[in-house]
Structures are given as C-alpha cells and as structure tokens.
Amino acid sequence: MKAPHLHWRAKPLVLKAYLRGIAATGRPIILGPWRSELGFEVLYWLPFLAWALKYAGIEKDRCFALSRGGMGALYPASRYDDLYTLRGIDALRIENQIEYQTRKVMKQTTVQAWDRAVCAEAAARHGLGKYHLLHPSWMYWLFNDFWEEQATVRLVLDHSRYEPLPVPNLPAGLELPKEFIAVRFYERATFPLNQAVKVMATDLTRKLAQHHPVVLLNQGLFADDHTDLPITGENISSLSGQIKPEQNFILQAAILARCEAFVGTYGGVAQWALRYRKPTMSFYTTFQGTLHAHRNFSHMLSSHLDTPFEVSDMRMAKLWTEATGGELLETVQHG
DSSP, rough: OOOOSSOTTTHHHHHHHHHHHHHHHOOOOOEEOOOOOOHIIIIIHHHHHHHHHHHHHGGGEEEEEEEEGGGGGSOSSSEEEHHHHHHHHHHHHHHHHHHHHHHHHOOOOSHHHHHHHHHHHHHHHOOOOOOOOOHHHHHHHHHHHHHSSSEEEEHHHOOOOOOOOOOOOOOTTTOSSSEEEEEEOBBBBOOOOHHHHHHHHHHHHHHHHTTEEEEEEESSSSSOOOOOOOOOOOOEEEOSSSOOOGGHHHHHHHHHOOOOOOOEEEHHHHHHHTTTTTTTEEEEEOOTSSEEEEEHHHHHHHHHHOOOOEEGGGGHHHHHHHTTTTTTHHHHHHH
C-alpha cells in the first residue's frame, strides 16, 4: 500500500518495490485505465510507463493498455482496449464529472470503483485471467511533489523515458497536404473563448492559411469541457464529422506526427506536438487554473529535444503575424 505522506525521496523506493513485485509473478499487467487529461498522459504518464517497465524488466507482451480514443496504440503494450468502446464517450465524461464534483479534482490520484470495474470487464473480454494493475495514481503520487515545487525536476527525469512516440497509420481514404500546419484552438482554463479571443484565433489561423495549408484537429465530439473553435476559410480543412470516438485521439496523433508545425491553445495538444518533435506555438490569455511547472517542464523538454516550443500571451498573436509577415511556420521552425 502506498504511503501518501512519505518524503519525496522515499517514494521511489516504495514504487520500485511494487514494480519488482508485479514483475516477479509473470501475470498480465493492465496499464491504466487512463480517463483524464491528454497533457498529463503524453507529457508524464507514457514516459513514466516506459521507465517503469524498463526498470522492472517487464516485457511489452505482458502489458495490456486501457485508455480512450485509440490512445492505447501509443502505449508500451502488446494489446489494448478502448474505454469509449467499453463504456461509451458519454459514460466516461459523466464519470469524470462525478469524480470532480465528489473529490474536486480531475486527476486520477486514487483507484476508484469505476476503474476496478472497467479493468475487470476488459480482463474478462480478453482472457487475461489474474492480473496486476499499474494505475495512474502511482504516477500522480510520485510526481506531485515536483508539481507542488517540493522536489526538483530530477524526480520526473529519473522516473521517465522520453522515447519517440509511435506514428499511427492514417485511416484509409484520408489524404493530407504534403506540407501543412496543424491547428487546434479550444477552450480551457487558460484560454476562455470570449469574442475577442475567437476573433484573434480565427484571424491568426486564416493568416497562416495564406502561406501554408492548415488542417484543423477539432474533435467534433463532446468528450470533455474543451470546446473547439470552428474556423473556416480558404486553404483550411477540418476533420469534424470524420472522427469516431474510439479513433479520436489516434487520428490526431497520426496528423500531428506528419505536420510541419502546430499552432493553437497552450495545453495538452501542444505538449503532444512537442513529443512528436514538431515546432509548436501555443497561446493563453490567463494562467489562472494551471501550473507553471508544466510549461517550465515543456520548455526544458523542448531544449532536450532541440524542438522549438513557444508559449505566448494571445495578445501577442497580432504582433507575431505583423513582425513576421504571417510566416509563422518559418519563425517557429528556425527559432
């Protein structure tokens, strides 16, 4: 059992003991279920899993991933299932809302009854038999001291492996421009979609499209509280209407892996583009409701990956376009 009040230097000892314990049995290991924020999944959870399995000598063939929107294909697991298939997109959104109302937190810091039930169902569907659970709560428990500025970044770096993410295949029939910018502006705590922000984001996207094809990553799905900003115009294409829930994120991954750069809201999608080593420019209007630790860590990772990761106040967007004549792609690519 985890001891939540341990000093951050002692927590890795408990975690490593657990990993050695589950490695020794030879049983299948369920990774997840992951049902919360994309940014934490790509910036912390997947690298944490890569480190944990490497440390304990656990082979990919023993692992079974549970995520949503097709993200299981990016996990270090030989098999996976999708929460949108097992439960449905509405049920997952409602469960997250209930947990937030009950615990006032969207982070999976504890194993909930819902998590255990869906894992048992997936295990039965796939004949896993007796299994171990490597739940996101381990990662949240370990890294929380860094996020709360009680521990240095070394805590994360020592328990993560930032290996290249798999590049998913494009769905049959989907054709992309040879070179393009991926764009997604969506509402979140740091980026409320008021009228002024909508105008600025739309204007920026259309100016980008004057120089480069733009592919919007808008979901067209009611999966969470992140409402996408619809943008139309010449040289702008959208995926809306083409995305099934169980393919939602994996399709975005396939596009991010092939784009020349990403422009949009600061948050999980921008950090995802960084993980694919794509030059990234993202915007916020306020930092209320998020931690500077994530932005600082993303900047450190961008230096390590030699990939530009620019984060700017949305009020600077007009200045960016005027200063560069709209050639933001070249600006981001060359720093």
